[in-house]
Amino acid sequence: MEFYIRFADKTSAWVGRAFAWCIILMTFGVAYEVVVRYVFRNPTAWAFDISYMMYGSLFMMAGAYTLSRDGHVRADVFYRLWPVRVQAGVELVLYIIFFFPGVLALVFAGWKYAARSIRFQEVSVMSPAGVPIFQFKVIIVAAGVLLVIQGIAQVFRCILALRRGAWPARESDVEELETQLIKDADRSVLAHGSEAVDVVTPKDPPGSGR
């Protein structure tokens, strides 16, 4: 079980982070469009399509990564007052009722949708360049499958917590420096908020790393 949890966390994190780099491509792509439009009066035909595809893929594929870090918004006002076993029990039931139906629906319906698009070799209608978008629709299925994999890991976590009375340790991005400054208890509250938890020490001398 723990092996599977680690496997799922790693997979989600790896894919999520790989797609995270789309933001760099997107930044440069969009900025390039602005430059060629204003400086060379020669706008591109593809930048718009690229920008929403990058955005769509990065957030969809990071859904499971965010889930593995417990980063989706939750109204945990009452939740955090409960003992661990109650938390785990409630969460286990809710995962089965409120997670898998939606996500599985996304996978299967997404598959039908993407398959049709692949058959037509669909291209974007937003711009004259005819950028293909069928691969973009496959993202829906891929994101759904990742969420299913990660969802099973979350269920295992609940089962372990039910058995042991303590939550199994969560893999954290050590390099993101979360743990060093914010205590664990405070962090779990922050994790459920509207932003990824983020702490930077102000006077890090450049290049020193941590």
Added chain:
Amino acid sequence: MTDPQVAILMLGSFIIIIMLGFPIAFTLMAMAVGFGYYAYFDVARQWRIYDRLVAGGEAGQLELWLEYFQGFLNNRIFDLLVNQTYGVMSNDVFTAVPLFLFMGYVVERANIVDRLFQTLQIAARRIPGSMAVAALVTCALFATATGIVGAVVTLMGLLAFPAMLNARYNTSFASGVICAGGTLGILIPPSIMLIVYAATSNVSIVRLYAGALLPGLLLAGLYVVYVVGRAWLQPSVAPKLTDEDVADVSIGRVIFLMITSFVPLAVLIFSVLGAILFGLATPSEAAAVGALGGLTLAVIYRALTWDRLRESVYLTVRTSAMVCWLFVGSWTFASVFSYLGGEHLVSDFVQGLNLTPLMFLIMAQLIIFLLGWPLEWSEIIIIFVPIFLPLLAVFDIDPLFFGILVALNLQTSFLTPPMAMSAYYLKGIAPPQVRLAQIFAGCMPFLAMVFVTMVVLYSFPNIVFWLPEQLYGR
């Protein structure tokens, strides 16, 4: 049960279930699929092919069974779910969300905030409560540039908060300044919250930005007035600084410090905002250029390391995923809700109350304020504000004006217990003797300032409308 009653059941059970603390995005999705399956259930349509096979009489037993099961999956809710998901994925307003986040996380890491705070502190040293004023202005500027509340509150909490405590400032007073100042980032444009509101309400994002600018500055101004006033009337909360606390420096030095810290950030903000407001670039384009500007600043301040870039990228993707998955769930949920007729029921109910527009406005804002105690801006704007939006036309309230009031109101959601992100961020990094209750107490006067601003805006709506009308006409 009639369909609208089912819709109310759907909304009611949703509220109960999210209070159990399950990730909201997936709750929305699953409930939309469940209730949608009921709403779109159509025997004739789902088993059309099966019926045809039976009528044809030539199909084998296995084929019939397969087609029969297929029938269960032919429900239109599945098409709706995928279409809404794809709608979120290819929405051109949302493309600005990750770009602004990325810009924020990069600027945050550009080592700029400590310089800014030192500079402003020196520049403001003659004013009562000078350190609090400097902290507030730094917060406001930095919050405008990053738009990330956690970033501002933690950085300023590590930097300005200990400095204020050392200067024997009152703990509550100092924490209120940091929390309230940091929260300004979601109001003063370019802010992500307004993008999200624009996408929910179909108000032009450019008009919203123009409309939010003056109210945002007004609120920041009121904060400063409060801080100076309190420090002047009650010097014990913010004792005058001694020469040890702030070095006396020449005017030339101050100007130099300003040019190296204040000016670059201000230029970045004004160019991004200016490009959007004057229609030179779409918000996404401005954000992309802003992110490049942030990277450049980081290079100039020699703060751009591989680690920091990677951190920014990962944090960006996690926050984007969180906001946008919420949309995936809520768009589907909202379609099912209105298909069932829930929207009409709510609208009929509210109209039956015979409210005046003012009473409706107060009621709506009060509900949003109360929701802000346990919830946060993202859930409120994406899930609950859409319930009020169709009613605005009935009461003849401009959705732009309503949006600005909501944005102001949601400042409080960061400051009110039990879910107050600003307060928790500060608590997380503050010295252990600072209690959460002290932080909340410090936030209260700033809440009052938010309400004062809302009343002022209601009395003088032109503060909102003046700039958009100047720029784009009516």
